[in-house]
Amino acid sequence: MTRTTIQQHGRRMSVRRATGRSLRRMSVPAHRATTRNLQAAYPFIVDAALGSRGVYVGRQAGSDGSFVFDPWELYNAGVITNPNILLAGVIGRGKSALAKSLALRMTAFGIKVYVPCDPKGEWGEVARALGSEPIALGRGLPARINPLDPGPKPTAMAVEEWHREVLARRNSLLASLAETALDRRLQPVERNALLVALTAVTDTHARAGSTPVLPEIVTALMAPTEATAKALNMTGRELAVESRNLALELRRLVVGDLAGLFDGHTTHPIDFTAPVQVLDTSRLAGDDTAVALLMTCASAWMEAALAAAGSERRLVVYDEAWRMLRHLALVRRMQSQWKLSRALGVANLAIVHRISDLGAVGASGSEAVALAQGLLADCSTRVVYAQETDQVEPTAAALGLTDVEAEQLVHLPRGRGLWKVGRHSAIVDHILGEAELPVVDTDARMRTGSRP
Ligand SMILES: Nc1ncnc2c1ncn2[C@@H]1O[C@H](COP(=O)(O)OP(=O)(O)O)[C@@H](O)[C@H]1O
Ligand SMILES: [Mg+2]
Numbered sequence: 001m002t003r004t005t006i007q008q009h010g011r012r013m014s015v016r017r018a019t020g021r022s023l024r025r026m027s028v029p030a031h032r033a034t035t036r037n038l039q040a041a042y043p044f045i046v047d048a049a050l051g052s053r054g055v056y057v058g059r060q061a062g063s064d065g066s067f068v069f070d071p072w073e074l075y076n077a078g079v080i081t082n083p084n085i086l087l088a089g090v091i092g093r094g095k096s097a098l099a100k101s102l103a104l105r106m107t108a109f110g111i112k113v114y115v116p117c118d119p120k121g122e123w124g125e126v127a128r129a130l131g132s133e134p135i136a137l138g139r140g141l142p143a144r145i146n147p148l149d150p151g152p153k154p155t156a157m158a159v160e161e162w163h164r165e166v167l168a169r170r171n172s173l174l175a176s177l178a179e180t181a182l183d184r185r186l187q188p189v190e191r192n193a194l195l196v197a198l199t200a201v202t203d204t205h206a207r208a209g210s211t212p213v214l215p216e217i218v219t220a221l222m223a224p225t226e227a228t229a230k231a232l233n234m235t236g237r238e239l240a241v242e243s244r245n246l247a248l249e250l251r252r253l254v255v256g257d258l259a260g261l262f263d264g265h266t267t268h269p270i271d272f273t274a275p276v277q278v279l280d281t282s283r284l285a286g287d288d289t290a291v292a293l294l295m296t297c298a299s300a301w302m303e304a305a306l307a308a309a310g311s312e313r314r315l316v317v318y319d320e321a322w323r324m325l326r327h328l329a330l331v332r333r334m335q336s337q338w339k340l341s342r343a344l345g346v347a348n349l350a351i352v353h354r355i356s357d358l359g360a361v362g363a364s365g366s367e368a369v370a371l372a373q374g375l376l377a378d379c380s381t382r383v384v385y386a387q388e389t390d391q392v393e394p395t396a397a398a399l400g401l402t403d404v405e406a407e408q409l410v411h412l413p414r415g416r417g418l419w420k421v422g423r424h425s426a427i428v429d430h431i432l433g434e435a436e437l438p439v440v441d442t443d444a445r446m447r448t449g450s451r452p
Contacts, residue, residue, distance in 0.1 A: 050079065050424055055105035057098075058431035061416060067428045069102070069421075071347045071381060072313050080380030080422040083347035084338060087417075088355050088395070089385020094415040095351050097440040098383070098430045099317050100126050102349070104439065107275040111313045114270075114277050116302035117295040119320045121282030125439045132274040137261055137298065138283025143268045144261060145279075147173060147297040148212050151304035163206070171198055172333060173300045174217065174250065177293055179329035181249035189232070193243035196228045197221045214263045215254045221247035253293065257286055262297040270305045277302075292323050296330050303337055307344060314346045321350040322357040331358075331371050338378050350379070354391045355398045382420045386412040 054070030071083035089095045100123070103113040107130055115123045124134040135143050150166040157165070174194055179186055186194070197220035201212045220228070221243050229239040240247075254263045261284065270277050279302060284294040299318070306314060324330045338348055352358070358372040376382075376398060387395055387409040396406035399420055408418055408427065415430045432440065 050074070050421055050426065055102060055109070056431075057102070058415075058429045061427040061429055067419070067426060069381075069419075072345070074421065075380075079424070082342050082378055082380045084342075084379040085347065085349040085381040085383065086355075086358075086376065086379035087349060087351045087383045087385070088353060088357070088387070089412075089417070090353060090388060092414070093385040093412070094430060095385055096120075096122060096319055096442065097415070097432065098417070099319060099349055099351060100440045101430065101432060101436050103276060103315060103317060104129065104436060106315055111315055112272075112275060112277075114302055114306060114314060114316045115319065116279055116299040116316065117281045117318065117320075118278055119281050119284075119291065119295065119323065120442075121280050122442055123278040123317075123319065124280055127274075127276050127278040129439045130275045132271065132276060132278075134278035134280040135268045136280040136283065137294075138281075139260060139285070141283065144264045144266065145268065145298065145301045146211060146213055146264065146266045147262050147300045148214065148217075149266055149301055149304055150211065151307050154307070167198065167202060169300075169304060170202075170212075171195055172336070173296070174198065176329040176333040177253070177296060178246050178249055180289060180293055180296070180327045181252060182245060183289075186246065187242075189239075189242045190246045192232050193221060193224070193239055193246065196231050197224065197243075200225070200228045211265065213265060214250070218247055218251050218254050221250065252290075253297070258290055258294060261294065262301075266301075270302065288323070288326070292327050292330060295324055296333065299324075299337075300333075303341075306346065307340070312345065314344075316341070316346055316348050318348065318350045322352040325350075325352065325357050325375075328368055328371070331368075331375065335371060335375050335378065338375070348379075354387060355382075355384070355395045356391065358398075380422055384409060384412075384418045384420070385416070386410065 050067075050069075052068060053073050054068035057067045057069050059065065060067050071080065071085065074080045075083045087095050087099065103115075103126060107113055113126075115126075118124070118134065121136075124136075127134045135145075137143055137145070148170050150162075150169075153159075153162045171194065175186060175191065178190070178194065197217055198212075201216045201220050205212050222240065224236050224239045224243070226236045229236045232239060234242070252258050253261075279298045281291075281295060281298055284291060286294070302316075306316070318324070324334060341348060355376070358375050382399055384395060384399070389410055392406055392409050395401065395409060396403075401409075401418075401420075405418055405425060412418070415432075417428055417430065419426045419428050438444075
């Protein structure tokens with residue numbers, strides 16, 4: 001059993017803060033105890049393993065200890081196995097406020113922040129506070145983005161390999177969109193139809209060095225040429241019939257309710273010099289599935305752009321991520337994206353209402369459960385804000401909480417969360433700075449009756 005020096009209540013501590021980073025100089029009478037004994041009595045001791053480098057989050061509840069956080073530092077120190085963060089809590093307890101102030105504070109250290117979908121239109125204030133305008137997507141608005149954009153080629157990658165990579169990425173996005181819209185797995189013939197259509201369109205563009213757009217894929221699916229059909233040993237007519245439903249569902253993004261947003265060339269490229277870039281998706285209307293499809297197109301586009309944007313540290317925030325997590329195909333996509341992002345220095349922060357949102361991908365089929373568990377495992381840092389009573393048990397089970405920790409969950413006031421960072425726990429009060437308040441205040445808009 002390890003012996004650790006425990007910092008006690010009532011200690012004298014001098015805290016110095018510089019742009020969110022806290023430097024601690026302690027003058028405490030040391031007290032020795034076994035960690036295990038002490039944690040059983042009170043599991044939220046200030047934990048030295050969590051380090052003292054990072055952005056200031058707030059205070060550890062019941063003490064005057066600062067809580068700082070830097071997922072990359074902790075990853076490098078081996079405290080966590082990945083830099084991703086899952087943040088869960090009921091509405092109105094300050095989840096977005098925490099994400100926004102982490103974002104604001106991290107930009108002070110040169111970390112770039114990307115928000116690929118902002119379904120409530122509340123991140124624009126954060127972007128403006130840092131001098132950039134959000135890119136707003138919606139009917140009648142000028143911005144249009146092409147989810148098939150390849151993004152910049154990583155300099156070290158050979159051209160051939162890069163083409164294969166782009167094809168695979170586009171194929172996976174289109175298959176996820178189609179499966180979500182169809183609400184079922186693609187049939188083998190559909191999967192192949194999609195690949196040959198995409199390959200045919202890609203080949204045409206490769207010669208011209210241009211980028212395909214969604215309407216071309218839909219046209220190629222609706223009316224496959226004899227040459228593409230032959231690759232599958234079918235006639236053009238047979239292939240068209242077999243892939244009709246797939247084509248019709250993807251057509252939604254090109255004509256009708258979802259048209260005009262993702263079906264042309266990109267009008268507003270990402271500004272890689274800006275500290276934060278936000279895609280405001282709050283005006284994307286439609287049923288739940290439509291919104292999830294649109295959020296996925298927006299995320300795919302931004303993720304492709306980020307894939308090669310250098311080695312600097314980046315935070316990608318998925319606010320209201322539970323919308324995407326309801327669809328198995330989108331969870332699958334998200335998970336493979338997250339696996340890639342670790343190599344790129346990207347920390348993803350996903351905000352949900354409850355941990356069980358992760359498992360809400362339909363029937364408790366083994367794949368759904370495995371995906372949910374995988375996604376949870378891919379988030380080494382879990383921050384739990386207040387939960388409904390019926391969520392306490394599943395949350396405790398999923399996160400391996402002690403009884404003492406679980407008991408806290410229903411009573412957590414606004415801004416207070418249980419942080420599980422790797423194997424370490426802390427209850428933290430998120431402290432907002434004066435300048436941050438107006439930027440994160442979503443209540444104000446409720447009060448003035450403007451769009452929530
Ligand atoms: N730590 C905090 N201290 C003070 N006010 C807070 C804090 N966290 C959130 N708030 C306020 O609570 C309101 C709701 O917060 P929000 O982050 O939008 O909730 P959520 O995203 O969980 O629904 C906001 O107006 C915000 O200003
Ligand atoms: Mg919110």
